[in-house]
Amino acid sequence: MKIRAYRSYFIQELESIFGEDEAESFFYLILEEKHQLKRIDLALQIDLTFSENEIKVWNVILEQLKQEIPVQYILGNTSFYGLDFEVNKNVLIPRPETEELVDWIIKSNTKDSFSKNIKILDIGTGSGCIAISLAKNVANAQVFAIDVAENALATAEKNAQNNKVEVAFWNRNILETYDLEEQFDIIVSNPPYVRNLEKEEIKKNVLDNEPHLALFVEDNDALIFYKKIAELAQKNLSENGQLYFEINQYLGKEMIGLLEKMNFKNIELRKDIYGNDRMIFANR
Template sequence: MLLKEYRDYFKTELVSIYDEKEIDSFFYITLEAFHQMKRLDLALQPAFELDGMQLLQWETVLHQLKEQRPIQYIFEETEFFGLSFYVNENVLIPRPETEELVEWILNSVSGWSRDRKIRILDIGTGSGCIAVSLAKNLPEAEVYAIDVSEKALEVARRNARQLEAPVTFWHKDILETTILPEMFDIIVSNPPYVRNLEKQEISKNVLEFEPHLALFVDDHDPLLFYRKITELATKNLNHNGLLFFEINQYLGSEMQHLLESNSFLQIELRKDIYENDRMTKAVWGSYS
């Protein structure tokens, strides 16, 4: 079968599940993965034909997409902050909103003195996307990362090795931690924040395939992780240190109150690209 003919079939099979832009994205991701071809290459080779084995490969991907398995898990790869990360079902797929959080951190330290190393801790690192991206963009920093899941840490360590990012990983349950072993200039976390009552807003490809341990929190205590991490930050952030969170879009004011009640200053609530309250920044102590 000609590949351009299969493209039409591919779209027809998925059009009832995904929008056209998503289908195009899936097709060209698969095209590059299997044939190292881009959109222009296909246009220049209209007679490119799939043999039996290649057709079977495409059909396998198509079947998984029809089951709404994320394409990132199918190919075990995703891009984040200009870097290629390995992912599997033990970690969340990094989101564009989290890239905004990384960008905010980098901009916040751009004027800092480099007389000593900046020490950064990422709590609930998952794939390691935040920690690794910061380590790659701040070579003068010492970056540490924590996760409760050993399987997630395997993924994060693999990404750090592949991307040559010097990150120190700790296997630790943050809810059972009373004090951290180091002092830090920055603590950042994207912890579980989706309440069970919000499950109806979650698409099937997330709900059925991404790890619930990293997604959901009890309806009756949605700030559980934020409260614990904020408490630890009061003990383990240096004076003028920064605390960054990615947050539940519905709990922005609650997050501000939590930070204020723990004596954090200069609290900022920032919207993401979708105009949702998505991240906070706070200072421990005051600027001199």
């Protein structure tokens, strides 16, 4: 079967669920991953075909997409900050907004900023995307990462190996941690921050597939992780050390208030590419 013909069938089958543009983007993403073919290859070689076995593989993927399983989980990997990451149901799929947070940290810590090693801690590392991207891009960085889920840490460790960086991974429940035992120059976290009242805003493919442990907090204590991490930062962040968070877009003012109350300084709230309050910085 000609690939162009299957492409039309694939998009038609998914259009009612995702829309034509997203269905088409899935097709080309899978085409490149499975066959190392790009859109331009299909345009220039109109007679390219799929074998019967290849069509069987594509049909299985198509059925998974119809069940709204995220394409990143189906393929088993995704791209983040120019690096490749393995992803599975034990970890959240990295988001573009988190790339913006990583970019902020990297650009604030150029290779000329530190003449000695800089110690960075990522709390709630998941796939390891933040910690690994920082280890890859911040000169003289010694990077540590914490997660409560052993399965997530196993994925993060594999991602560190695949991206050829060294990260020290710790299995801890941060809410039950009272001292990090070391001093850090940067602490960063993208903790659970979606309130249960916001579940209706979450897409079905996320709600049904991604780990709720990494997503949701109780409505009456939405800042529980931020309070705890800020308390630890008061003890374990070096003087003038940097604290970065990805945050719930609806709780920007509350986050500023929390950090002010805890005597952090130089607090800066930033919006993401979609115009939502999404990340915050403070100095100890």
